[in-house]
Amino acid sequence: MPAHVIAIDQGTTSSRAIVFNDQFEIVASAQQEFTQHFPQSGWVEHDAEEIWQSVVATCRSALAKADVAVADIAAIGITNQRETTVVWDRETGRPIHHAIVWQDRRTADYCSKLSAEGHNPEIAAKTGLLLDAYFSGTKIGWLLDNVAGARKLAEEGRLLFGTIDTFLLWRLTGGRQHATDATNASRTLLYNIHDNCWDDEMLRLFNIPAAMLPEVRDCAADFGETDPTLFGTAIPIRGIAGDQQAALVGQACFEPGMIKSTYGTGCFIVLNTGSQAVASKNRLLTTIGYRLGGKTTYALEGSIFVAGAAVQWMRDAMGLIEAASETGKLARKADISQDVYLVPAFVGLGAPHWDPDARGAIFGITRATGPAELSRAALESVCYQTRDLLEAMRGDWEGMGETVLRADGGMTASNWTMQFLADILNAPVDRPVLLETTAVGAAYLAGLQAGVFPSPEEFARTWKRDRRFTPSLEEEVRVRKYRGWQDAVRRTLSR
Numbered sequence: 158m159p160a161h162v163i164a165i166d167q168g169t170t171s172s173r174a175i176v177f178n179d180q181f182e183i184v185a186s187a188q189q190e191f192t193q194h195f196p197q198s199g200w201v202e203h204d205a206e207e208i209w210q211s212v213v214a215t216c217r218s219a220l221a222k223a224d225v226a227v228a229d230i231a232a233i234g235i236t237n238q239r240e241t242t243v244v245w246d247r248e249t250g251r252p253i254h255h256a257i258v259w260q261d262r263r264t265a266d267y268c269s270k271l272s273a274e275g276h277n278p279e280i281a282a283k284t285g286l287l288l289d290a291y292f293s294g295t296k297i298g299w300l301l302d303n304v305a306g307a308r309k310l311a312e313e314g315r316l317l318f319g320t321i322d323t324f325l326l327w328r329l330t331g332g333r334q335h336a337t338d339a340t341n342a343s344r345t346l347l348y349n350i351h352d353n354c355w356d357d358e359m360l361r362l363f364n365i366p367a368a369m370l371p372e373v374r375d376c377a378a379d380f381g382e383t384d385p386t387l388f389g390t391a392i393p394i395r396g397i398a399g400d401q402q403a404a405l406v407g408q409a410c411f412e413p414g415m416i417k418s419t420y421g422t423g424c425f426i427v428l429n430t431g432s433q434a435v436a437s438k439n440r441l442l443t444t445i446g447y448r449l450g451g452k453t454t455y456a457l458e459g460s461i462f463v464a465g466a467a468v469q470w471m472r473d474a475m476g477l478i479e480a481a482s483e484t485g486k487l488a489r490k491a492d493i494s495q496d497v498y499l500v501p502a503f504v505g506l507g508a509p510h511w512d513p514d515a516r517g518a519i520f521g522i523t524r525a526t527g528p529a530e531l532s533r534a535a536l537e538s539v540c541y542q543t544r545d546l547l548e549a550m551r552g553d554w555e556g557m558g559e560t561v562l563r564a565d566g567g568m569t570a571s572n573w574t575m576q577f578l579a580d581i582l583n584a585p586v587d588r589p590v591l592l593e594t595t596a597v598g599a600a601y602l603a604g605l606q607a608g609v610f611p612s613p614e615e616f617a618r619t620w621k622r623d624r625r626f627t628p629s630l631e632e633e634v635r636v637r638k639y640r641g642w643q644d645a646v647r648r649t650l651s652r
Contacts, residue, residue: 187218234396234603285443294346396602407598459546580630
């Protein structure tokens with residue numbers, strides 16, 4: 158029986174393909190960056206054709222490096238940047254416009270208008286989301302209203318919508334499959350997460366023709382096969398999940414109360430709440446964690462817009478460091494008597510504030526403040542924001558209890574950051590052996606459906622910890638530092 162799985166990990170800045178064997182070991186991988194387009198202030202776009210080409214190229218490269226016959230690939234799993242929106246012509250297969258990226262803010266004014274009209278409670282009740290330009294629904298509407306002839310074509314049934322996973326699936330299958338999974342659907346503002354279907358009232362509110370929307374399936378399901386001309390023979394596609402939900406699966410957070418945090422450009426924290434869709438009182442998102450065998454597992458999610466991007470800012474904009482890896486070493490050298498706070502609201506603040514007009518600020522600097530203190534402040538800001546989200550989650554869900562945070566992503570390589578994270582949370586932080594948890598999740602879902610990988614319970618037993626970081630900071634210091642952070646954030650908020 159074929160014993161390998163390919164994970165397609167299509168991210169915001171690059172596409173990757175990783176070949177896993179049946180022991181969840183990486184056999185080979187390939188990665189390719191693609192162009193970021195910024196046509197106006199606050200606008201972010203991708204060329205979906207370039208993304209497609211990068212995905213095909215990385216899959217072929219990974220297969221060649223792995224020296225594995227295509228016949229030995231049991232399945233493909235796809236994970237993707239969520240909310241990024243593509244609309245294409247079903248007859249030609251060509252996008253009608255660049256993809257509008259999840260970071261894009263062009264529909265913020267429209268969201269404010271709908272909010273002023275009082276639509277927030279209904280949207281939250283049905284979709285679990287807040288009314289924000291972050292999500293796909295208003296992006297679809299913008300494309301239909303701003304690309305010449307698009308709305309007429311959509312009403313005639315000629316245009317299709319998809320998040321990146323759906324567009325890739327359409328292309329991989331030669332236009333035979335127009336589908337998505339429940340996690341990606343739950344990020345559109347159009348999907349009723351309780352009834353597990355596209356919501357007619359939401360479609361009317363955002364003026365989206367139902368014929369544009371993909372079929373919604375479980376995360377592990379039959380999504381068709383690749384066109385044989387792409388890789389020499391057809392490969393089954395058996396798993397799809399949005400990147401943060403794929404990381405939840407990859408971290409084996411299958412029990413209610415388990416929580417993962419992924420530290421990349423931004424940071425996304427997801428708490429498994431089981432069969433209960435918890436309505437947040439603290440401006441968190443209620444979302445679908447995963448759906449397997451027709452059973453929906455829900456989650457609370459908090460989004461930090463700037464995590465690793467704060468370190469990139471210090472390197473690229475400020476020139477204070479030459480490489481991101483320097484920040485941990487500098488932080489160790491920082492003057493501990495200085496309480497310097499960096500609030501990295503470069504593009505506003507995410508959960509639990511959701512203040513798009515907040516802007517970054519630094520507090521507590523003196524003549525003695527230098528690169529070491531600013532490096533420490535940048536790393537600490539990620540940890541403080543994580544605590545903000547965990548405090549909000551505790552306020553929302555009584556079942557949370559004591560927390561062990563499973564952390565992954567590039568920033569977890571910094572032992573200093575992980576230790577401060579444990580200190581400020583006053584909770585253990587576990588770093589896994591395999592940090593590619595998003596790709597692992599996509600591979601697992603596909604392999605589960607293909608019969609290569611075991612049940613979730615057995616898979617959870619294979620999860621391995623690299624290191625546990627336990628809190629060691631004195632309580633008085635922890636309280637003082639976190640209060641200082643809260644004060645800095647209050648001064649930064651626009652309202």
